Amino acid sequence: MQGQGLSARTITERIRVIRQITAATGTDPAALTPQTISTWLATLPSAATKNAYFTVLRAWSTWLVQSDHRVDDPTTRVPRPRTPAGHPRPVTDTQLDAVLALPLRQDTRTKIILGAWAGMRVHEIAKIRGEDISPVAGTITITGKGGRTDTLPAHQLILQQACYYPRRGLWFPSPRDPSAPVQAKTVSRVISDAFDRADAPATAHQLRHYFATSLLRAGTDSRVVQSLMRHESLATTGRYLAVDTDQQRTALSALVPTPNATQRRVDASPSRKSE
Known part of the structure; x- marks a missing residue:
């Protein structure tokens, strides 16, 4: 992982996740199956955590394949956990x-x-x-x-x-x-x-x-x-x-109508009835 230019913090976190799934499932981390991964992810507390840990497992599995430690990547048969869109939470x-x-x-x-x-x-x-x-x-x-x-x-x-x-x-x-x-x-x-x-x-x-x-x-x-x-x-x-809302109103007020948008032009001709 150091060869990939990852920070020490990222490496430490990835190792922690791999150790966690190993301890929780009793499975050799080089022999994880799609079923094992799916079952374990389902035990995690939040969608964001599931998504983050899946990313770690995907990186781990990719490395195993590239290093000839296994021939398949089990995460390709596991749907990536969906993460709900985050919302801004600034302090006031x-x-x-x-x-x-x-x-x-x-x-x-x-x-x-x-x-x-x-x-x-x-x-x-x-x-x-x-x-x-x-x-x-x-x-x-x-x-x-x-x-x-x-x-x-x-x-x-x-x-x-x-x-x-x-x-x-x-x-x-x-x-x-x-x-x-x-x-x-x-x-x-x-x-x-x-x-x-x-x-x-x-x-x-x-x-x-x-x-x-x-x-x-x-x-x-x-x-x-x-x-x-x-x-x-x-x-x-x-x-x-x-x-x-104030920012939205300010943005809308900055939109300048085209000249004809402010004119009320009504077609007074009789409407055509459908045949």
Whole structure:
């Protein structure tokens, strides 16, 4: 998997899924059958989880075939679990302002700001380093899914946070091992706990939805939003963009009628009766 250029996080997750199906079914992972896969997927809690785990099993089976460990791919005879379309779930301005009004620890405040004003995922926040921020150039460098690295303009709020952290090295080192970053799940918990204390329950990932939605509401072109979200597909970005009724009305009011659309021209001739 390392030869495919996959990130350590992706590799770890795929190994976990393969071990999980092995333990649950008592089947050699190199000898999975379509029936075994279908039965196991049916035990999973949600459509999204089923779809994600199916993707892992498809990648695993493809590798087995390509490596001559088996001659067939069992997942080709298993229907891909359908995933219902996701809906944007941004935090509201009120929720965000409520949590930032709390006397937060500096690290907690910065993590929230990175999520809301850079759209960073929790594992990206966990790994951020001083070298990733350039106050002079006004940029932030983010290494995200699949090891993809993007250098983008940084919001002023993020550049201001840099003064509280070292110019080099991790911003959020693990308390157990200062040479390693905190875990992504720790970042997620810290952020959600802060929202709970503000009596405004929300998740860390909803900050990423907020980032995309706020850009759209500010009049940003959706393809610019896509680039700032670091998505390969505009369709993926669309799942983060919440559109309200006011935006819809504004969009409709911008449609200029053609000259004849505003004129009432009625054909007064007798209607023809069908023969």
